[in-house]
Amino acid sequence: MDQFLAQIFAVIHQIPAGKVTTYGEIAKLAGYPGYARHVGKALSNLPQGTQLPWFRVINSQGRISLNGEDLVRQREEMIADGIEVTRDGKVSLRKYKWQP
Numbered sequence: 001m002d003q004f005l006a007q008i009f010a011v012i013h014q015i016p017a018g019k020v021t022t023y024g025e026i027a028k029l030a031g032y033p034g035y036a037r038h039v040g041k042a043l044s045n046l047p048q049g050t051q052l053p054w055f056r057v058i059n060s061q062g063r064i065s066l067n068g069e070d071l072v073r074q075r076e077e078m079i080a081d082g083i084e085v086t087r088d089g090k091v092s093l094r095k096y097k098w099q100p
Contacts, residue, residue, distance in 0.1 A: 007031055008039050015056040018082040019098035020091055022060045029100060040065065056081070056098075064089030 007030035015021055023036035032038070043054045055077035059065045064074050064085070075085045085091050 004030070004032060004035075004038070005042055008042060009052060012043075012052055012054065012057060014100065015053055015098050017053075018096070020056045020058050020078070020083060020093070020096045021098045022093075023057055023065075024060055025098075026057060036060075053081075056083075058089075058091055062091050062093040064091075 008026055011026050011029045023039040024033075026039045027033060027035040030039075039057070043057060046052060046054055055074045064071050064078075066074055066089075071089050075087075075089055078085045078091070083091060083096050
């Protein structure tokens with residue numbers, strides 16, 4: 001696993017239950033500011049059944065970036081985690097954003 005993936009996965013692993021953060025914030029905390037899109041790409045390649053709380057990562061507008069069944073799956077994971085999510089995937093960053 002390369003250093004970039006190791007760093008972003010380490011940060012994502014720290015997001016507590018009931019909290020979310022953004023792709024950009026993950027990149028910044030991992031030491032790669034400006035690499036938000038790369039964080040999203042890395043998460044899209046995770047294996048099925050991963051223990052990494054990938055579903056706690058959303059875009060800077062406080063929305064789930066996925067569509068269709070993937071949006072539904074992420075939304076259901078977040079609701080099970082105690083996070084309020086609108087039907088179209090909006091989360092209140094003011095209420096749920098993780099402050100490391």
